[in-house]
Amino acid sequence: xETVETSSTGDGFLSRMALNDxxxxxxxxxxxxxxxxxxxxxxxxRFYENELKKQQQVNQRIEKMMQHKANITEQQLSKAxxxxxxxxxxxxxxxxxxxxxxxxxxxxxxxxxxMRDCPDLKDxxxxxxxxxxxxxxxYHARKFGVRAAMPGFIAKKLCPxxxxxxxxxxxxxxxxxxxxxxxxxxxxxxLPVSLDEAxxxxxxxxxxxxxxxxxxGTHRLDSHSTGTDGVEKQDEGSKISVxxxxxxxxxxxxSPSSSPSPGLQDSSVCGARGDMEVFGACAEEAVRxxxxxxxxxxxxxxxAGIAPNMMLAKVCSDRNKPNGQYKLPSxxxxxxxxxxxxxxxxxxxxxxxxxxxxxxxxxxxxxHLGQEMALLSLLFSETSWHHFLHISxxxxxxxxxxxxxxxxxxxxxxxxxxxxxxxxxxxxxxxxQDLALDLQKEALKGKTVTLKLKNVNFEVKTRAWTLPxxxxxxEELFAVAKDLLKTEIDNVSPQPLRLRLMGVRVSSFVxxxxxxxxxxxxxxxxxQGGRDSSxxxxxxxxxxxxxNQTTVPSQGGVEVGRTGEQQRSFFQRVHAERLRLQAxxxxxxxxxxxxxxxRPGPAxxxxxxxxxxxxxxxxxAPGQTTSTTGSASSCWSPEPDGLTCPVCFRTVNTxxxxxxxxxxDQCLNGPTMGLNNHPDMELERDSSxxxxxxxxxxxxxxxxxxxxxxxxxxxxxxxSMLDTVGLRLDCSTGDHTESTTGLxxxxxxxxISLNALDLNPVCLNSGGVSIPRGPDPNPLNGSxxxxxxxxxxxxxxxxxxxxxLPRPESxxxxxxxLTCPVCxxxxxxxxxxxxxxxxxxCLNQEVLHELRGPGSVDHTTTINxxxxxxxxxxHPLQTVPQKGKSRRRGSSxxxxxxxxxxxxxxxxxxxxxxx
DNA sequence: CTTAACATGCAGA
DNA sequence: CTCTTCTGCATGTTAAG
Numbered sequence: 001x002e003t004v005e006t007s008s009t010g011d012g013f014l015s016r017m018a019l020n021d022x023x024x025x026x027x028x029x030x031x032x033x034x035x036x037x038x039x040x041x042x043x044x045x046r047f048y049e050n051e052l053k054k055q056q057q058v059n060q061r062i063e064k065m066m067q068h069k070a071n072i073t074e075q076q077l078s079k080a081x082x083x084x085x086x087x088x089x090x091x092x093x094x095x096x097x098x099x100x101x102x103x104x105x106x107x108x109x110x111x112x113x114x115m116r117d118c119p120d121l122k123d124x125x126x127x128x129x130x131x132x133x134x135x136x137x138x139y140h141a142r143k144f145g146v147r148a149a150m151p152g153f154i155a156k157k158l159c160p161x162x163x164x165x166x167x168x169x170x171x172x173x174x175x176x177x178x179x180x181x182x183x184x185x186x187x188x189x190x191l192p193v194s195l196d197e198a199x200x201x202x203x204x205x206x207x208x209x210x211x212x213x214x215x216x217g218t219h220r221l222d223s224h225s226t227g228t229d230g231v232e233k234q235d236e237g238s239k240i241s242v243x244x245x246x247x248x249x250x251x252x253x254x255s256p257s258s259s260p261s262p263g264l265q266d267s268s269v270c271g272a273r274g275d276m277e278v279f280g281a282c283a284e285e286a287v288r289x290x291x292x293x294x295x296x297x298x299x300x301x302x303x304a305g306i307a308p309n310m311m312l313a314k315v316c317s318d319r320n321k322p323n324g325q326y327k328l329p330s331x332x333x334x335x336x337x338x339x340x341x342x343x344x345x346x347x348x349x350x351x352x353x354x355x356x357x358x359x360x361x362x363x364x365x366x367x368h369l370g371q372e373m374a375l376l377s378l379l380f381s382e383t384s385w386h387h388f389l390h391i392s393x394x395x396x397x398x399x400x401x402x403x404x405x406x407x408x409x410x411x412x413x414x415x416x417x418x419x420x421x422x423x424x425x426x427x428x429x430x431x432x433q434d435l436a437l438d439l440q441k442e443a444l445k446g447k448t449v450t451l452k453l454k455n456v457n458f459e460v461k462t463r464a465w466t467l468p469x470x471x472x473x474x475e476e477l478f479a480v481a482k483d484l485l486k487t488e489i490d491n492v493s494p495q496p497l498r499l500r501l502m503g504v505r506v507s508s509f510v511x512x513x514x515x516x517x518x519x520x521x522x523x524x525x526x527x528q529g530g531r532d533s534s535x536x537x538x539x540x541x542x543x544x545x546x547x548n549q550t551t552v553p554s555q556g557g558v559e560v561g562r563t564g565e566q567q568r569s570f571f572q573r574v575h576a577e578r579l580r581l582q583a584x585x586x587x588x589x590x591x592x593x594x595x596x597x598x599r600p601g602p603a604x605x606x607x608x609x610x611x612x613x614x615x616x617x618x619x620x621a622p623g624q625t626t627s628t629t630g631s632a633s634s635c636w637s638p639e640p641d642g643l644t645c646p647v648c649f650r651t652v653n654t655x656x657x658x659x660x661x662x663x664x665d666q667c668l669n670g671p672t673m674g675l676n677n678h679p680d681m682e683l684e685r686d687s688s689x690x691x692x693x694x695x696x697x698x699x700x701x702x703x704x705x706x707x708x709x710x711x712x713x714x715x716x717x718x719x720s721m722l723d724t725v726g727l728r729l730d731c732s733t734g735d736h737t738e739s740t741t742g743l744x745x746x747x748x749x750x751x752i753s754l755n756a757l758d759l760n761p762v763c764l765n766s767g768g769v770s771i772p773r774g775p776d777p778n779p780l781n782g783s784x785x786x787x788x789x790x791x792x793x794x795x796x797x798x799x800x801x802x803x804x805l806p807r808p809e810s811x812x813x814x815x816x817x818l819t820c821p822v823c824x825x826x827x828x829x830x831x832x833x834x835x836x837x838x839x840x841x842c843l844n845q846e847v848l849h850e851l852r853g854p855g856s857v858d859h860t861t862t863i864n865x866x867x868x869x870x871x872x873x874x875h876p877l878q879t880v881p882q883k884g885k886s887r888r889r890g891s892s893x894x895x896x897x898x899x900x901x902x903x904x905x906x907x908x909x910x911x912x913x914x915x
Numbered sequence: 916c917t918t919a920a921c922a923t924g925c926a927g928a
Numbered sequence: 929c930t931c932t933t934c935t936g937c938a939t940g941t942t943a944a945g
Contacts, residue, residue: 047931054924133932135928148928151931194928351926383938407936414932448920458931464921503933508920 013055015352015359017042022345024321025108025142034145034158041154050458058353062360065379069361072378081374087389088373096308096398097330100283102200103305103313104183104290107322109196111138112300113175114165126163127155132414135167139322172196175298182293186286191400199310201400202286209281217279219292284327291325311396312338314348335394340367347391354384366392405509409444410452411435412503417456419496421489421691428485429687431504432477439506445470446506449477451484454501463488470510477504482690494699 018035021027042048106112110128115121115138125141127134131152141147144159152164176195183190187200209217279289287304294302301323305316308330315338319326328338343365345355358364361379363372370392377385390396411434418424428451439445449471450464463484471477481504489497 042931045931051931057924130930130932132930135932149932153930197928349926353925381939403936408934410934412933416930450921460923462922466920501932505934 013052015356016051016055016058017048019145020147020352021145023142023147024318025139026145026147029143029145031145037157038145038154041157046457058356062357065357066360068379069375072375076378077374080377084373084377084389087386088393091389091393091395095332095393095395097332098203099201099308099398100203100206100330101307101310101313101398101400102186102202102283102287102290103307103310103317104179104198104200104287104294104302105304105317105321106179106196106294107301107303108136108138109175109300110136110167110172111141111165113172114168116299117171118165121163121165124163125159125161126165127152128165128167130166131156131164134164137162175300178298179294179302182290182297186290187400189400189402191402199313199400202283206281206283206286209286212281214278217281217285217289219277219279219289219296284325287325287327291323308335309394309396309398310400311348311391312394313396315342315346318346332394339392339394340365342366344369344391349387350391406442406444407509408505408507409435409438409442409446410450410503410505411438412452412501414454414501416500418499418502421496421695422688424485424489424497424499424502425482425687425690427502428481428504429474429478431502432481433474435504435506436472436474436477439472444506444509445472447471447508447510448506449480449484450505450507451481451488452501452503452505453485453488453497453499456498456500458500460501461488466508470508472506477506486690 014035018038019026019029019031021029021031042051111126114126114128121138123140125138125144125146127137127141127146129135129152134146134148134150134152134155136148137146137150137155141155141159141162144155144162146155146159146162152162155162155164172195176192179196180190180192180198183192183198183200186202186205189201191199193199277289277292279285279292283306287306291302291304294300303317303321303323304325305313305319306325306327307313307316308328312328312335316326316328328334344350344358344363345352347366350358358369361372361375363369363376369376369388373385373389373392376388379385380388411431413427413431415427418427447468447470448464448466450462453461453463455461465480465484467480471480485502
């Protein structure tokens with residue numbers, strides 16, 4: 001067996017970066033030469049560096065695995081072996097060979113479509129995509145090593161003559177619709193995997209097929225060598241009947257053949273007679289017929305695999321690519337023989353990382369999987385090794401199940417480096433808008449919003465936030481996404497985020513019928529006489545929904561009826577036509593009278609798949625708290641069209657509580673508590689204002705960092721002195737003129753609020769207490785300050801006035817509970833930062849009082865842990881991200897205020913703060 | 916101990 | 929110069945009941 005070193009660090013990285021010739025049409029290439037070009041082109045790029053990093057992480061995983069392996073005892077292994085054998089025999093008993101599963105895959109799909117529509121491309125190496133990324137390449141290009149998922153600029157290095165055609169998804173979708181119509185004739189429940197690929201269960205079709213007259217399997221050979229006429233030019237509405245009309249007369253008209261069957265070399269059971277192609281009743285014949293019809297209809301070829309389950313069918317479809325098919329006999333013996341030599345990487349679900357890990361164990365082929373199952377069961381998770389066991393036995397899903405409901409929806413964009421705040425917020429909004437549009441199309445609302453960021457070094461981050469209720473509009477999405485973004489910006493500030501990708505995702509979808517009773521009642525309370533909140537979430541679900549067996553929209557928008565009776569299959573229609581023609585021949589050789597009945601349009605029979613009342617549980621969401629305190633609740637005044645903010649008294653045009661709460665957060669977070677121009681409804685503000693706001697926060701952050709530094713110095717003071725100063729020790733260094741209150745003068749020194757010293761706070765207007773700088777730029781570093789009798793001076797208009805701080809014991813601070821010296825209310829926190837904020841706010845009130853006269857002070861707003869402080873809450877405690885990796889910080893939400901207003905201020909211990 | 920939420924990574928087309 | 933986009937699933941961590 002290979003050692004870790006060679007297999008995981010050597011070719012491990014190659015398997016990540018280098019050519020993956022796993023694909024069809026890439027046999028016998030000069031791998032070394034191609035890999036050298038790829039490496040030379042990639043080396044040194046940020047992408048490359050990131051790939052290296054990721055590979056090292058994989059190598060570490062492998063190393064851990066190998067260590068684990070080394071510790072496995074013989075006893076453990078034999079126990080595992082017994083378990084494996086037990087499960088194996090269970091699985092073997094349940095083996096189902098009765099189904100005939102087909103995997104159909106168009107050959108080089110996008111490239112083939114483009115070549116079909118532009119014959120000039122036919123003999124050229126070409127690929128579809130951009131300079132940044134290719135979707136696929138034609139077989140000519142594959143000879144150069146150019147393949148899907150390769151960036152265009154590298155492909156150009158490999159093949160300078162490569163023609164790169166941009167994606168044209170609408171066209172591919174149209175073709176996809178065409179081939180899906182054919183799939184549906186063989187299995188109305190077929191499972192589309194992507195535009196060009198699908199699984200079919202043709203077991204039932206074959207049962208029917210065996211009963212058919214030969215003529216049903218006869219199809220006209222239609223050589224399209226002249227061009228693209230015919231198929232494309234038929235108008236949509238009549239396509240189906242046209243197809244049948246084109247086809248049916250030819251079922252019975254014998255005319256000499258001129259063109260040979262394209263791509264149908266191995267027709268032993270059937271044969272071409274005239275320009276007719278006759279297909280038999282067996283699975284291979286049915287699939288050949290299907291591929292034939294696809295080619296007739298689209299001028300594109302497909303490959304297919306036939307096997308008793310999906311996993312094997314998928315492998316088989318690759319076997320004779322392009323334009324070929326492979327049937328694996330439905331016997332255990334044939335399957336086991338087929339599996340033996342199969343490289344594990346060929347199996348769907350085993351990607352480059354898993355291949356790498358298995359490779360470290362010497363497992364490259366499926367036969368090895370079976371041999372090492374006991375070991376694998378000890379080294380991998382249960383789901384993983386069960387998957388391996390299934391593969392090694394050639395087992396897979398033998399029943400095709402259409403994907404259930406969609407679980408998430410997202411949009412993301414890659415761009416050149418973006419560091420500008422304004423641009424970032426603007427883009428974020430754009431993404432939200434796009435997403436909202438997509439959500440609207442499917443009438444979806446979700447509770448979880450996830451922001452995805454990738455920086456210029458290709459490091460990816462996701463940040464999620466779950467609301468108590470589902471949202472869908474641009475503004476609602478943006479309200480959340482923007483906060484997530486802001487939090488991330490704040491986290492790295494004063495450095496800007498240097499992004500290369502941003503994405504927004506919505507998940508946790510809620511049924512549109514979900515009434516969310518609790519939510520309604522709260523909103524109802526807030527909107528006296530207002531309308532039912534649930535009316536908002538009822539997005540035009542007009543169709544009565546009663547039938548579970550309704551249609552499911554597939555990815556490409558093709559919908560296939562499931563009720564069976566509603567749609568007559570292609571063959572039934574052909575059969576009917578045949579009978580009709582026969583009858584015509586017998587009775588009246590006159591003209592054809594009635595048109596064929598066309599099958600009902602897919603849309604007409606479609607109903608909302610999500611209509612079923614599947615999600616009726618009540619939502620007792622944790623964050624579902626309208627932010628209010630006893631004193632504030634009196635401010636709630638109902639408004640017909642929205643909710644009134646208790647802080648700014650403006651009407652917020654939303655009934656989504658989560659959005660409303662965010663508004664309140666914003667209001668409360670306003671640095672001056674409504675003293676200045678109040679920030680308008682946040683949603684209405686544009687990106688530039690947001691950016692400005694963040695910019696201000698950045699400045700604050702700079703200051704905070706300085707404070708942090710000063711704090712470190714402060715920590716060098718002895719504890720008793722800190723106790724003395726305790727209440728407020730606000731360090732700043734010079735050039736900053738802002739402080740939270742705007743009351744402290746900046747003197748290039750450490751300031752100590754006078755209130756901490758039981759002095760009249762209003763005095764602050766004339767100066768702060770400052771500790772003069774010594775020769776050491778760190779004001780608290782000088783030996784003079786280490787004394788218990790701290791030397792300080794008042795910076796007043798008269799100049800510095802020396803005085804001494806009171807001794808610790810003279811101060812009335814006792815224990816962890818802090819009493820505000822301004823309002824005399826004991827604060828429910830030990831967190832100095834929080835407390836300082838509170839004092840700041842109180843001071844502001846007091847100053848207001850001084851300036852505006854009595855009546856302007858409202859101590860009810862100086863609630864415990866003033867909201868403005870909450871944003872700060874995590875800063876003092878936020879430990880350095882561990883291991884350089886941004887680990888989750890106790891799920892700190894972007895707006896902790898909601899929680900804290902309900903739960904009260906977070907109780908952060910002073911010990912923790914000082915530690 | 917279970918469950919929910921979040922973050923990250925793998926995989927596939 | 930220049931390495932996508934969208935989705936689902938697995939897994940690990942943490943907090944809360």
